[in-house]
Amino acid sequence: MVTDETWVDTSPGGLLHLLRTGRAATRADLVRLTGLSRGAVTARVGALAAAGLLLEGADLASTGGRPAAALRLDPDAGVVLAVAVGRSRSQVGVFDLAGREVAGDTRDHEPGTGARDLMPDVAARLGSLLDGLVAPSAPRARVLGVGLSLPGSVDPATATATDAPVMRGWDGVALAPYLSPVTDAPVHLDNDTSVLVRSELFGRVPVARDMLVLKASTGLALGIVADGRLVGEGRGTTGELGHTRVEEAGDLLCRCGATGCLETVAGGWALVARLQEAGRSDVRHVRDLAALALAGDPEARQLLREAGRHLGETLAVAVNLLHPEAVVVGGDMATAFDLLTAGIRESLHARAHPAAARALRFVPATHGEAAGLHGCAALAIDRALDPRAVDALLRE
Numbered sequence: 001m002v003t004d005e006t007w008v009d010t011s012p013g014g015l016l017h018l019l020r021t022g023r024a025a026t027r028a029d030l031v032r033l034t035g036l037s038r039g040a041v042t043a044r045v046g047a048l049a050a051a052g053l054l055l056e057g058a059d060l061a062s063t064g065g066r067p068a069a070a071l072r073l074d075p076d077a078g079v080v081l082a083v084a085v086g087r088s089r090s091q092v093g094v095f096d097l098a099g100r101e102v103a104g105d106t107r108d109h110e111p112g113t114g115a116r117d118l119m120p121d122v123a124a125r126l127g128s129l130l131d132g133l134v135a136p137s138a139p140r141a142r143v144l145g146v147g148l149s150l151p152g153s154v155d156p157a158t159a160t161a162t163d164a165p166v167m168r169g170w171d172g173v174a175l176a177p178y179l180s181p182v183t184d185a186p187v188h189l190d191n192d193t194s195v196l197v198r199s200e201l202f203g204r205v206p207v208a209r210d211m212l213v214l215k216a217s218t219g220l221a222l223g224i225v226a227d228g229r230l231v232g233e234g235r236g237t238t239g240e241l242g243h244t245r246v247e248e249a250g251d252l253l254c255r256c257g258a259t260g261c262l263e264t265v266a267g268g269w270a271l272v273a274r275l276q277e278a279g280r281s282d283v284r285h286v287r288d289l290a291a292l293a294l295a296g297d298p299e300a301r302q303l304l305r306e307a308g309r310h311l312g313e314t315l316a317v318a319v320n321l322l323h324p325e326a327v328v329v330g331g332d333m334a335t336a337f338d339l340l341t342a343g344i345r346e347s348l349h350a351r352a353h354p355a356a357a358r359a360l361r362f363v364p365a366t367h368g369e370a371a372g373l374h375g376c377a378a379l380a381i382d383r384a385l386d387p388r389a390v391d392a393l394l395r396e
Ligand SMILES: [Zn+2]
Pocket: 242, 243, 254, 255, 256, 257, 258, 261, 263
């Protein structure tokens, strides 16, 4: 992966990376940025075009691109598959290489459904989505990779969950074999908050170079973006905000086994439990809670606002330490964005240093409820179009 902005990879894959990230748009740009001769650039561009990865000037003119000299990744050179698995819902989708969803579907499942029961269904759904894209006799689109996400910690190297307390029956289960009936493309696994962050960084100018990305859902987690990059990217874990000890939680027992965690007073699972204890058997998931709050249910509104206040107290520490420009809020609680952030702002501004909090902006996740799915697609595209992966594809 090209990580240093001053170092330039001069392989064909490196050139495609320059075009894809907007640093180059023409052969002349590529000559200037790489120091390669015009002939060398032409040969590499030719190889990329022959592999169907590049669109050149003439092809672009009709779509309003710059004439003659312009070069661009062909977003239809292949597709990636995205799978975002949550505690009680799975989303699957097919995306083009520009990160646009071509087809997708969402289904609920019983909380606690294990990998062995869910993954064959996921594979079947992906298969039908792919079949639906083409005429019956035509070949399927070229699948370049699969991006998959799970709540909890995962091991990206082996594509297995390592510590998913809300996902019984997933830890240690190899997931890639379940997808082999659909594709033999590489399967990349990351955790749900990491892919949420990716969805904010992929193919667009992010809301801010320094920001916090809060996933407020069944659990509570935090991704830290510093200078446009996710801190700890590729480790398969994100900030365990929800398991920070807070005074208000007293000795309440958390799902992690400890007591006094923030999640016990502000996590979706705890809020749902509170409503159920109060006799609200219609509330089964934090999505139900958010929907009730939006519909004006006073109990649900109160719970979400209070959860926001608890969250804001802990977030204030992160804001003091990191001075982010923005907090992006995603996850199922973010459906009731205004309510939740009203609570967060209240306590955060009371606790954080004014210099750190004054200009802080709160914004909802760009892709809303589909943010995780978009992030899974971004993961697969970034891996598939990594310069080394592209060079390997060209050698085949
Ligand atoms: Zn905990």
